[in-house]
Amino acid sequence: xxxxxxxxxxxxxxxxxxxxxxxxxPLRRVSALALGILAGIxxxxxxxxxxxxxxxxxxxxxxxxxxxxxxxxxxAVFAEMAGRVTISTGRTMYxxxxxxxxxxxxxxxxxSTTISQILTVFVELAGMALVAGWLLKVSYLxxxxxCAVLVWAIIWWAGFELLDNTAALLGxxxxxxxxxxxxxxxxxxxxxAATVHPTFSGVRSPAAYLFxxxxxxxxxxxxxxxxxxxxxxxxxxxxxSDFLTNRVVAIVGTAFGAVVTLALMAxxxxxxxxxxxxxxxxxxxxxxxxxxxxxxxIGLFLCGTFAVSLGAGLEASxxxxxxxxxxxxxxxxxxGRPGKAPLFHFVVILFLVVGILIGETGVNPIAMTTFAxxxxxxxxxxxxxxxxxxANDRDFMGEQRNSLGTNLAAWLILAxxxxxxxxxxxxxxxxxxx
Amino acid sequence: xxxxxxxxxxxxxxxxVSADGRRSGKVDDLLLEVDDDDxxxxxxxxxxLTGPGALAEDSARPIRMLARLFYRLLGxxxxxxxxxxWNKVTRIGVVVEIGLDRREAGLEVLNDAVSRRFIGRxxxx
Numbered sequence: 001x002x003x004x005x006x007x008x009x010x011x012x013x014x015x016x017x018x019x020x021x022x023x024x025x026p027l028r029r030v031s032a033l034a035l036g037i038l039a040g041i042x043x044x045x046x047x048x049x050x051x052x053x054x055x056x057x058x059x060x061x062x063x064x065x066x067x068x069x070x071x072x073x074x075x076a077v078f079a080e081m082a083g084r085v086t087i088s089t090g091r092t093m094y095x096x097x098x099x100x101x102x103x104x105x106x107x108x109x110x111x112s113t114t115i116s117q118i119l120t121v122f123v124e125l126a127g128m129a130l131v132a133g134w135l136l137k138v139s140y141l142x143x144x145x146x147c148a149v150l151v152w153a154i155i156w157w158a159g160f161e162l163l164d165n166t167a168a169l170l171g172x173x174x175x176x177x178x179x180x181x182x183x184x185x186x187x188x189x190x191x192x193a194a195t196v197h198p199t200f201s202g203v204r205s206p207a208a209y210l211f212x213x214x215x216x217x218x219x220x221x222x223x224x225x226x227x228x229x230x231x232x233x234x235x236x237x238x239x240x241s242d243f244l245t246n247r248v249v250a251i252v253g254t255a256f257g258a259v260v261t262l263a264l265m266a267x268x269x270x271x272x273x274x275x276x277x278x279x280x281x282x283x284x285x286x287x288x289x290x291x292x293x294x295x296x297x298i299g300l301f302l303c304g305t306f307a308v309s310l311g312a313g314l315e316a317s318x319x320x321x322x323x324x325x326x327x328x329x330x331x332x333x334x335x336g337r338p339g340k341a342p343l344f345h346f347v348v349i350l351f352l353v354v355g356i357l358i359g360e361t362g363v364n365p366i367a368m369t370t371f372a373x374x375x376x377x378x379x380x381x382x383x384x385x386x387x388x389x390x391a392n393d394r395d396f397m398g399e400q401r402n403s404l405g406t407n408l409a410a411w412l413i414l415a416x417x418x419x420x421x422x423x424x425x426x427x428x429x430x431x432x433x434x
Numbered sequence: 435x436x437x438x439x440x441x442x443x444x445x446x447x448x449x450x451v452s453a454d455g456r457r458s459g460k461v462d463d464l465l466l467e468v469d470d471d472d473x474x475x476x477x478x479x480x481x482x483l484t485g486p487g488a489l490a491e492d493s494a495r496p497i498r499m500l501a502r503l504f505y506r507l508l509g510x511x512x513x514x515x516x517x518x519x520w521n522k523v524t525r526i527g528v529v530v531e532i533g534l535d536r537r538e539a540g541l542e543v544l545n546d547a548v549s550r551r552f553i554g555r556x557x558x559x
Contacts (some may be wrong), residue, residue, distance in 0.1 A: 090528050091449070099447045103462065103489055155557065329460035329484075330544075342545050342553040347506075350550070419435040 005415060043262045045174060046312030048120065048219040048373045050305055051366055053261050054288070055279040056212055057268025065265055067213055069195055071220030074413040076250050077406060078221065078384060081391045082230040083246040085237050088400040089390075094326040097386045109386050110327050113223045117320035119372035120222055120402060123354035124316055125151070127309030130282040131302050132158075140341060144359035148352040149212025151313045155348055167314060170307030174346035176300035177263035178209075180292045183358035184270030191266055202332055209425035213420050215370045217317040218377030220261070229321035235333050243400065250389035267292070280366055300379040317355075321347035378421050384414055439526070449529040450484055450518070452536040459541060461530055462488035465517060481519040482530065486544055488515035509547035516540045542546070 056064040082093050089096050098106040128150070129143035185191055204208045229250075238246065267288040272279065279285055285305075291298035321344050325332035331341035338345045357366070388410055391402045402410070439445070445461055452458045463483040469475045490501035505513035518532055518539055525531040536542050554559040 095449060098460070103447055110552075156556070233503075330456055331457050338553060338556075338559050341548065342559070345559070346548045346552050378521040 001180050010154055010170055014391060015223075019402075022182070023174055045257045045308050046120075046124060046219070046222065046307065046310040046316075048123050048215075048222065048312075048369050048376075049257075050264060050285060050308065051279070051369045052212070052215045052373055053264040054268040055370065056216060056284045057265035057270075058272035058279050058284070060209070060212070061269040061273045062191055062266070063199050063202060063264065064212060064216060065194040065211075066105055066196065066198040066257055067216045068262050068265070070413065070416060071217060071261075072254055073409060074222050074417075075225075075257075076254045077409045077413065079254065079388065080250040081387055081402065081406065081410070082226040083233045083238075083250060084243065085387065085391050085397070086233045086401055087240065087242055087246060088397050091389060092234050092322070092326045093383075094323045095225055095329070096390050096396065097290070098272070098327050100390050100396065101386055106327065106386070109142045109383045110323060112382040113227065113323055114320060116223045116376040116379045117316055117323070118373075119358070119375055120224055120316040121313060121351045122358040123365075123369045123372045124309045124313030125352075125355045126359060126369065127308055128313065128360070129173055130365060131306040131309070134282065134286070134302065135415045140365070141360060141362070145267050145356050147310075148173070148356050151310070151317060152349060152352055155318060156345065157231040167307060167311030171304065171311055173196060173300050174260050174304030174308055176293070176297060176304055177267055180267035180288050180297065181263040181270070183292050184288070185266055186270075192393055195262075205431060207424060207431040210420055210424035211374060212401070214377045214424055215373040217417060217420070218373035218375065218380070219334070220257075221380060222316070222373070222376050222378055223383050224316045224319040224323075227323045227326075227368075229334070230430070231319060231322045233410065243431070264288075280364070282366060306354060317348050317351045320351045321345075377417060380417055381414055384410070388414075444526055445482065445530060448526070450541075451529045451531050452539060452541065453531075453533050454535045456536055458536050458539070459484040459533075463491065479520045481517045482523065483515045483517055485516040485541060486510055486513035487513065487546075507542070507543065509551035510543055511547075512529065515551070516543070517546075 030199050056067075085096060085166065086092055091099070094106070094110060097109055100106075112117075125147050126140070128147040129140040132143040132147065133140035162179065166350055200209070233242075233246065268279070269390070270292050271288040277284060286298060286301055289301035291297075293300070322332050324347055325341075325344050330343050332344045358368070388402070388407070390396055392407070441464055446464060448461050450458045450461060461482045461484060463482040465483055466477040467480050468477045468480055469505050486505045487498070493501075502513050516539065518534070522532050522534050522539070523530060523531045532539060549559070
């Protein structure tokens with residue numbers, strides 16, 4: 001009884017300023033949409049997405065296009081859930097999770113997501129560095145630390161809104177992939193059919209196929225983006241009038257990302273698959289754009305790849321720090337000078353430093369990217385299940401708890417993720433590729 | 435029963451917000467006082483514990499050592515949890531509000547250390 005009252009009486013912490021200022025303003029809706037698109041690009045399409053979708057199209061033609069639909073639903077369902085939990089409880093994801101599960105059990109989502117976030121930071125740094133290395137013909141190993149400094153400088157000096165909108169705008173050049181798809185695709189019928197109908201022709205090793213499925217899921221639904229979205233909702237002080245905005249943003253952002261992903265896969269299927277080309281270097285990912293659109297295609301593709309990697313790199317290093325700060329209850333966020341939240345900025349720097357160190361080991365960045373995305377997918381249930389527990393808790397959520405439809409979709413996605421992961425690991429060990 | 439407070443549910447693991455309105459850690463642990471001579475007497479809440487090592491305190495020795503080492507590396511010379519007396523807790527809701535500024539409450543130790551050792555050395559920090 002008292003608990004319920006406590007929740008109600010103070011459920012508006014962190015949102016009162018907005019309400020006093022007179023409710024919603026239209027500019028905030030625009031920036032809300034930008035948050036969604038950024039989350040969509042940065043999450044659904046990041047360097048991991050560029051690599052894995054191109055590889056998938058090159059190797060299996062349309063055989064893995066069905067994964068996009070699953071990823072689209074999964075991303076939208078869990079992003080919306082993370083946003084709704086934050087709006088209703090007035091607290092961010094990892095904050096509520098610790099409250100609900102206790103400090104010890106909540107370490108499981110925190111640690112697993114942190115591992116994935118570290119690898120993701122490396123992946124995005126590698127993406128930026130490979131583009132820079134391509135343009136300036138200098139080893140990417142030199143560029144990795146420089147790109148890390150760029151990410152750090154933006155987080156250190158730029159405001160959240162600026163950061164939000166710039167990366168979202170630049171990421172739009174990734175639409176070049178759509179042009180590639182349109183000009184290379186001849187058989188639209190089988191492309192459309194492949195979105196809902198998995199085909200297994202050309203699958204020689206089931207283990208390798210399943211590993212691809214896992215990497216793709218990890219690339220669509222990278223764990224960091226849910227923490228990022230939840231924190232963005234908090235930072236922009238959304239309130240009870242924003243449940244609809246939350247839903248729209250989650251869907252629009254995801255749809256944008258899904259279209260680009262589909263285009264990348266279809267473009268690779270049109271150009272690389274007939275040539276039996278495998279994508280083991282960055283240069284191979286550029287081929288579809290360069291064959292179809294020449295120098296302009298290369299330019300747009302490089303710009304887009306750099307932008308989505310930068311966007312995702314910013315998000316991943318920030319939300320890595322967000323999750324830890326929110327677990328421990330320390331200051332987080334980009335409001336105010338860095339000196340106001342020294343721990344937040346310190347942890348951001350740690351993530352970037354570890355990202356640099358992984359890069360400087362000289363590991364193959366493309367192979368590492370595929371691996372990192374797979375690790376992301378394996379860690380997803382550890383964050384999704386606690387999120388669902390909170391989102392179904394009447395004490396925390398009241399009327400805004402999960403609907404039956406949301407739960408059904410969420411469980412289906414979770415079940416699929418778990419089954420694919422549990423099947424793939426023994427297969428990979430047996431086939432000697434792990 | 436309306437005055438009943440469930441410490442585990444309503445206090446433990448909640449964020450602490452200081453009097454100056456800043457997020458200042460979590461309620462990592464609670465300190466209770468029991469009268470040894472009269473066990474029938476209900477325990478008294480001395481205060482909430484937060485900060486360096488408060489979470490690791492109940493863990494196995496290697497984890498405690500590791501946590502201690504980590505905080506030392508961050509620049510905290512004596513990593514110890516901070517006790518916030520129960521009479522300084524002003525409100526319990528989504529967060530636990532206390533009637534002390536962060537510095538008064540002794541909750542700036544970690545921030546100060548990291549600022550001194552790392553962040554303060556960077557331009558604009």
